[in-house]
Amino acid sequence: MTALLEVEDLRVAYGKIEAVKGISFSVEAGQVVTLIGTNGAGKTTTLRTLSGLLKPIGGRVRFDGKVLTRVPAHKIVALGLAHSPEGRHIFPRLTIEENLKLGAYLRKDTTGITKDINRAYDLFPILGERRKQAAGTLSGGEQQMLAMGRALMSQPKLLMLDEPSMGLSPIMMQKIMATIVELKAQGTTILLVEQNAQAALSLADQAHVMEIGTIKLSGTGQDLLHDEGVRKTYLGED
Amino acid sequence: MTDLPIAAAEEAVAATATHGNRRTAPFIPLPLTAARATTLAGAVITIASTFMSWTYTTDFPGDLTVSGYPGGLQIMTLIGAILTGVVALGTFGLTGLRWLTPSRTNNGVLLLALATLGTTWYTVIDIAAKLGGLANLDPGGFVAFIGALVLFAGALALPLDRHPEEPADAEYYELGRAEGISAVVRGYAWLREARLHHSELRVPDARKLNRWLQRLVIVVVYALGLKILTFGLATDYSDIFIGYLIVLAVGVWGLSAGGLLKQFQQLTQHNKKFSSTVGVLTAIAYPFAQNNELWANLGASVLIVGTVALGLNIVVGLTGLLDLGYVAFLGVGAYTAALVSGSPFSIWSGTQFPFWAAALAGMGAACVFGVLIGAPTLRLRGDYLAIVTLGFGEIFRIIVRNLDGVSGPKVTNGPNGIAQIPDLSIFGYNLGDTHSVGSFTLGRFANYYLLMLVITIIVVLVFTRAADSRIGRSWIAIREDETAATAMGINGFRVKLVAFALGASLAGLAGTVFAHVTNSVVPDPYVFSGSVPPNSAFLLAAVVLGGMGTVSGPILGAALLYVIPQKLSFLSQYELFAFGIALILIMRFRPEGIIPNRRRQLEFHEDETPAPGNRPMGDDTVPATTAGA
């Protein structure tokens, strides 16, 4: 069986500086796969390339049987690949509800959209309470919830989350992680990029460690969680 | 120049060879020897044709009826064909001529052949069109027509350096919907492959030549430049001038493809002091080279607009600030000078400042206005400056027009302006009088030309000194990335204000001379766009066309934009339209201008170079460099 997402020898550069230097990995349907690594390892660059915001200088990306490399960003969502970007990037001057509607921009089924908006409110009740409020007024954690809810609105086959716990309080972080567990339980396929390696590894089926543009180490989440080197470098133990 | 040591160029057969980012292939498949023979034969036929009569009547400008002696436009064809032939011989390896194509590429031959073809066909078609039909052509005209074609075809059959072949599975998102039409795609791919590519060819280092030989070359080239310039100015019909322009523009392109220009640049870089001295001497020689007040006037005007454009270049080219009301600062200088000139129409008609004081006053006044305009706007994002300066340029004219004693206080005499500005007198040398220097006479305009030359040199020095100094590096840093520059500790606002005020002052300085050359100042020339230079659009076009951030670019740009419409008077009505289109096209296809600033060129073409074998990307694809944040 072929994987939902297959990345093969992907290379991405900013001008002359190569930020991703030929990485390969895949995501099977129903799996949670995580990319961990220090700041500047190239994780965000990888996700932005997958969703078409950056163009690779080499390699191949296959998603759901289709080669993505030259497809423009706005057509990639339609194929079922949703991206919740690093730093959340909600639309601050639009209301929460409008943000969610934008997540469903390409869908035409009005009733389905309403249903999914309500589902998002079920997942994150706080959003429902503030649906008419400008999204810029939300707290960091609430904005993250909105960003995830918005990404889910496109009914993606694969959800990419870039550092959903970044800059959040420990309580908020736990809430977000719990949501990801819940999504996983519902069968959502997720590609998760995280600084919080402990949390990410413990819920991941597959995990890859990135270091300056390459994948240094791969394995199941549990394997890496117990790996000596990983524990030292990423889990802050010595 | 003698033949320089060159790694033997592979001259096997005219087969396709690919090296890195380019390949060598002819457009017309012919054996190499046949291609060369055709080229040379074409050159010979074309040369011969210029000694024949091209038309029956003398109605066509420049008498082309004479046999045995080329005249008028035939001279352009002759020059083009000889040049092509000689360069071709050098490129084919004839000892003694090889220095003409230091990079060994046939592209130069092709471009020179194109120049010849262009001017010849232009002439023949022009004869037929002007006189009403092909019947007006003599056999000589047909021979020329065919000869130039043979020459060009021969050059097309030479192995040319071109872009690499497009990959078979290439997709062209930039074509949009048309990508579905396979004929369009094929044509597009063909066009991409057809592009010449010789910018990366290497030339032998000219600095290895004997020092004195180097200097001799510089002197000869400058003298030749002056000769070519005066030759062009002396053409008395716009038809001939067009032919001249074709040969000159495409010819220079051809010579630069061969690498000669690059070598000459190396020489001038290597002998900086010497070549600038020769340059200045050549400029001084200009009014002596001919005794013609019309030309001297032209020269003085070109220097004025060129100098003002150079001042604008500090603001636009070095600092990246778009000033759309620059001509108003020229106006401030001119009006200030007029007010203290002793003109009977000035409200201070009693006061007459010496020139140095008037110049300082003009600079000072322009500087004050520069600060007044710049201070509130330069803190904001760059676009605001553009619109505020545009507004300032507009209201400057309105204000000086209103200060006539009726609509407002009496200062400038309104639309009538300040007339009868006396001629300048410097150290007892009255610039209004005719003076004899040896066997030469210098008229009024020649005097002002020389004065303007001094001012131009001052501005060039200010420009180069500033550009190489700390502040100049700050300007460039701001232009390239203001956020990063500020993070490095540069006070963006102050640095920009200095550039803006300095630019304004230099315009004010030029304005003081402008007032005296024209004898009067009136509000009307100080507009954003108008039929007579200088206006702000003209100055901007000069900077952009010549090359932003360079010294010679704006002066060259101003000269071209000033002289060409004068010579092609039938164009004058369309001049501004042409400016507009030119600005659009330059920004699209050659944003670095005629004379590229190397740093700037990188900046403009950054997104075209990232990956080996990569081509500029389509519309949706943001190169990673700019997509971040």
Next chain:
Amino acid sequence: MHTLPQQLANGLFLGSMYGLIAIGYTMVYGIVQLINFAHGEIFMTGAFGALAVYTNLPSSMSIWAALPLMLVGGAIVSVLIAVGAERFAYRPLRNAPRLAPLITAIGLSLALQQAVFNWYPHATAGKHFPQLPGGPFHIGSVDVQSGDLFLLGAAIVCMIALGVFVRSSRTGRAMQATAQDPDTAKLMGVDTNRIIIIAFAIGGLFAAVAGVAYGLKYGQVKYDIGFQAGLKAFTAAVLGGIGNIYGAMLGGLVLGIAEACATAYIANVPGMEQFGGGAWAQVWAFVLLIVVLLVRPQGLLGERVADRA
């Protein structure tokens, strides 16, 4: 008539026109951060497009029947030019240094103005523009021309329609999203190039309406009306807070009223006797712009404008 209500009314009409044109600047700027200098010329070509339609209609046709056709003709010309400019002049420069599209815009502005000057029949001087019959109407102490009423009505209709479109339609929402965060808008599936085209098209449409209104108000159009009007409209957009459509309209009204009042009343200020009247109106508009940039650079309704390179 120098009563205050009359001046306010004059300012209101003038300001509506500035506001209509300013919408085009502000929408484009809000989405691509480009000052489309050629927008004033798009306004001008809209007026000439409408005039061309009128000239080719049978002379027996009443102006009321002709007006809708003129509006359509002007709109087609303006929208085509605006969209063409985006597609072929600005889009290829989307990733170029900031200066490049600005210079292109200047070039486009010159070219459009000169194209009309050279090739529209007899456009070197002012061209007569048809007038609406009726009027002047006396409303209290205020005199109103029928052209002014058209202008005011058009501004109100356009503004309401735009407000509804941007707030409630799917495309309007995508437009706001693109303005706020273009990359993320793409992640939502928004074809931002299409949104940009639409922004240019709406700007062109409104400019054409303003162009027709200008012709009806002043009775003549000239190839160079775009320069002044564009400058004023841009000032209005900055005044209101660039990027904000309501700000553009508000800025237009403030500028128009300020101009009308300055023309009428500045001369009453002691020491300023010589600076009143129409001759100085431009100057006061400019002074207003400078003052606003000094004290509130983000404009009346704008958010903080960052000092970006």
